[in-house]
Amino acid sequence: MSNVKTEHRPARRFQSETLLDLVSRWAFMVPAGLILVAMLAYPILYTLEISFALIDLSTFQVTEWVGWENYEFVLSDSRFWASLKVTAVYLALSLPLQMVLGFGIAYLINVEWKGRGFIRALFLIPMVVAPVVAGGVWRMMLDPLYGLTNYLLSFVGLGPYDWLGDSWLAMLTIVIIDTWRWTPFIVLIATASILSLSRDIFEAADIDGANWWTKLWSISIPLLLPMIVATFIVRWLGAVKMFDIALAATGGGPGAATQVINLYIYEEAFRSLHFAESAAMAMIVLVGTMMLTGVFLRGSRKLEDLY
Amino acid sequence: MHRFAVTHKLRIGGGIVVALLFLLPVFWMVLTSFKFQRDIFTTPPTVFFTPTLENYSNYLQRSSIPYQMLNTAIVAFGSGLISIFTGAMAGYALARLRIRGAGLLGVLILMSRGVPPIALAVPMFLVGRSLGLIDKHIFLILAYCTFLIPYVMWLMRSFFIALPKELEESAMIDGCSRFGAFFKIIVPISLPGLLSTLIFCVILAWEELLFAIVLTNRVASTVPVAIANIAGDTVNGANWGALTAVGTMTVIPVVIFALLVQKWLIQGLADGATKG
């Protein structure tokens, strides 16, 4: 009898310890989780709810369930598909460009000299300028009538280009402005991650006589990979939602050439007051974004395993 | 050694050139802020003109912009600090603590960013309205936390993963609790990542417009709202002198903050190096 007791005691203590440990582990997740659940649970459920309903604008509550009707309407709306296509083109052009430029610049400016901190701080400015002002200043510079860009280009015999009036150039303009704005973010995070790389490894490589290419390819990139992936994911989730720059620079035009999906959702909700349809669009975009994020995460895990 | 010095200088030069390219639109913004409206949209563009400080003095004296600037700072730093605190802890849990189910939770939190903000703004307003929190700083701060925390969590997770595991293991053998190990060992060594992420958070909250318009009226109203107000002038057309002046004014505090943080960061790194 006593034998059994003594056998159980340490096990029980172990259990309570692990329980305590489990609680203390979860405690790390709790504050973030609480804020997010408190602030997001109702809004997301509400969006889901009204995407299946008609809403009464005098209460903003559901008046009638309409099943998949809003979704059917959205999916048969050629504008919705066109704006998805525009978004895809914008993402395909700007994300790789920003990643390469961002890490490249971070590597470039990461040399030891007095002005380094200052240069890094300057690189933040494009991100800080309010989108309305940024879009407007770029418009001002790119306008074919009074803009600086075409004026400067004319000295080297180029142009004139209608940066905002030609469908393709307008898309390119959006990509350029977005890249100007968000490359600094990647530079910021990339610099921090390069700084946190341990110097010992590079010193060891120097002793081994490795050239910079070997150092970059077989030391820096593998070590930075988790950071590169995380930066990409954060940038991707930010870029999907972009509409402020498009609104300020082109208003989605010419025609609908730069109408990204979030601009369309914004117009449907805030201008046309079609809240239910825009909720249906938001849910479709949410599911699409979740699926693609899942693909990226899985792909990144494969990449990490590779090294 | 000589070749090293040359590439060193080339990299410095290259860095400066790239920085200048990125700053060209900023330069144009600052230049425009000293122009009378008459001189802004000229063909060809005017570089030499009679400068004026009117754009600055008008908006600093007569309007609510200084007050809104204060609000912006409160909201941006408030949400930045809360997010970095809670987000870094969650990121650490994901990176190191191996909790069953937490990985999935982390992915879900991350994916909550996929909801278009426009869809969230209206129901969030309805929540705030029924709780009497509309036009309160704290509500805007918490609203910003919803998009900052997932970013912080995910970025910090990657920073923590890159740290050697022996760090907190040895600390915990020394009798530190999990919290002690995190705050005493992990946080100091991750300072570059934490501060960069904090800068990123502050900037994101600093320029946010949509939630600021929907969730505030007057008391907690921020500078981006003031900017949107000037830009959308339906009576006289947008006053670009004023807009660029306010734009310039909003940039300055953040740049100063970033410079201060950099100094602190480099000092912190040096301390860490001597300790290690």
Added chain:
Amino acid sequence: MEQLKTAMGLLSRRKTMLLGAAALAMQGLAGSHVAAQESGGGLGTADSPVQLRIIADAAYGNAWQQVMVPKFNEKYPHIKVTIDPVPYTELLAKAMLDATASTPTYDILVLDDPWTPQVAQTGALVDLRKETAQWTNEGYDWDDFNAAPLAATQWKGVQYGVPMRSNMLLMFVNKTLYKKAGLPVPTPDLTWKEYLEQAPKLVQDTNGDGVVDAWAIGTYFKRDPLTPTIWQSILNSEGGRLLDNAGKPAFNDEIGVKALETHVELLKYAPPGAISHGYSEALAAFRQGQVATSFMWGSVYRNSAVDPKTTTLTPEQVGLQVLPVGAKMGGSNRGIASGTIHAKSKKKEAAWAFLQWFSSKEGELYHVNNLGGFPARKSTLATKPNADNEWMTPVFAALQQGFDVIEAGEMWRVRHPKSDAVQQALADAVASAISGQASAKAALDDAARRAERALR
């Protein structure tokens, strides 16, 4: 058992007491509510002033707070007015969100021209001819208003608001450029045919360096909810209509298509890059003396012709009139900012006092002379502005012309609870026709389908 009984007794007694208290409180609430409605909250006293909250477009909200409110307080010192400025593009959504609350923040909503039906539909607005009639001053002259601006806040036979700031689409003329091209300066009789014949000559090289530096037209071409107002004013002046008598889209007929083709044709005589030009850019080009005409909102006159800090032009150089004449009449489009009172406001009397003062002859004149705000009353338009504002005399003449054609040609945006959805459909159609992504006919047919769904 005894214990239980006493407990039950206590409980039920407490229950009845609670219920009674609740009922009393409710009664009190309801009573005070009724009383408040009857009294309208009064006009305030020195000890307890009335706090009025107003939501308005930032473009004038800030200026009103600084200039109009102090003047109002000279007459009504115990009504404290706070105007919250909101950017125009978010104003409707924000007003709707607040107006539908059980205890709304705002007593007065200042709404743009096409918004009254959208807000009135939710039951949020007061009938100003009935519910506030008891507090209407005897001297308040409803009949003095031009019919067009007053009609902006009429819906289903109810008057929901009063005009606070009138605006309308007008044609700005740079007389110097007309003279340089050897053309007669336009008069309000100018027809679209004449205008389009003269346009090529207005694309000219003014300084003789061999490079074209002046164009015929600067106006809205970009993708914007206000771009269709240009097309619509052509449509209306040719006798076309947005909706037929049954309220169905009628704009995709031959007249509508031709009007859109005319709008697209204007692009030929506009400066380079005009396809992405809207309010700001067209305005900049006109102020720089680069375009001979501009179809623009009249409110920009002061900053385009008078103020040397913002424009290179002078009042002598700038003409103002209605848009060219089509088969039927000249063209314009209405943009009236009107004050409405929230149905749940507990301060209706004070709110109505503010709106009455603001839209009275006295208020309008003060608005004209101190902020250059355009009036809606016939009597105000017939007065001479004070010496500082002499430039306003020709503007007043153009405004009166504008009100007349607007009334005759129904030149306003769709009035319906879904009017902004229709406007967005029209904006898409005009944008795709102007950018060449669709023919005028195809674009308008598509817009008609979307508008019909929205209006259902």
